[in-house]
Amino acid sequence: MTEQSATPTRLGALRRNLAVLATAVVLAVVATVAVATWSSQRAALAEQEAQINDVESHLASIQKKNAEQMDADVMEALGVSRNRLSTDGERIMSLLSVAFTWDSGQSYEAARESLKNRFGLTENETFLKSFMPPSRFNEDAHGRRYYYIDTVGLNSALGADPGIEVVDVTAGVYTYAALADIEVTSDAASQNKASKASVTAHRRALLFVTVDAQGKVSNLSGTPASGETRYSK
Known part of the structure; x- marks a missing residue:
């Protein structure tokens, strides 16, 4: 095989390798973005859940305080x-x-x-x-x-x-x-x-x-x- 005929063959192999490499890079980028997005969503959900728990705890505290105040008011009215x-x-x-x-x-x-x-x-x-x-x-x-x-x-x-x-x-x-x-x-x-x-x-x-x-x-x-x-x- 002459040097001139081998050159196109090497160029074709190089193009195929570059295509495979490009595909791998794209997949890696997509996977990285997906993982980052999932992690971000999970963190956001965890933060939302924590906020909901804080609100529920705060509401329960307010309800308990109101109930205790109501009991205290009733007892005070009755002289207890x-x-x-x-x-x-x-x-x-x-x-x-x-x-x-x-x-x-x-x-x-x-x-x-x-x-x-x-x-x-x-x-x-x-x-x-x-x-x-x-x-x-x-x-x-x-x-x-x-x-x-x-x-x-x-x-x-x-x-x-x-x-x-x-x-x-x-x-x-x-x-x-x-x-x-x-x-x-x-x-x-x-x-x-x-x-x-x-x-x-x-x-x-x-x-x-x-x-x-x-x-x-x-x-x-x-x-x-x-x-x-x-x-x-």
Whole structure:
């Protein structure tokens, strides 16, 4: 092959290589632009999402603040003090815990005494006469008491989060309604071999109690507890 005939061949190959190279460059540029565009769009979407989250958080904060202000305005109009609700609520929670947490005749009587000593209740109170009366018992010649509560193996426990709401406010005297869930169980099955079943009763008790500005509890009353009883063998 002569030098003159080889020259066109080399020129043709060079043109093809340049065409391939140009195509590759174009594709690379297109890919780079696409990646840059996708990254830019993704960043823009992320920024928009962050802005939306900020706005939602801000709106939720405003709504919460408005609701709290509305509650505060209502309570102020009714003459209700937040501090009183807090301190009275703690006192009532303590009262409920004492009244409904016991596991023997002796601890039941101790709970009644605690209600009298800590909260100023007396035996003439309706609550201690009808709702939580003295436990029945037999006493032997040595003065030892055998409580009915122990005979049937009764135990009482206060449920979580009793509901406490103020229902009346008069000159610093607050009256509350308290709704308490109580679980009463009997372990007589383990004490009395003749009994083949244990009992769990879930009761809901509604109590009313008055607390004055000095924290003195009075007018404690309650409605009979209601609920279901479950038997397990």
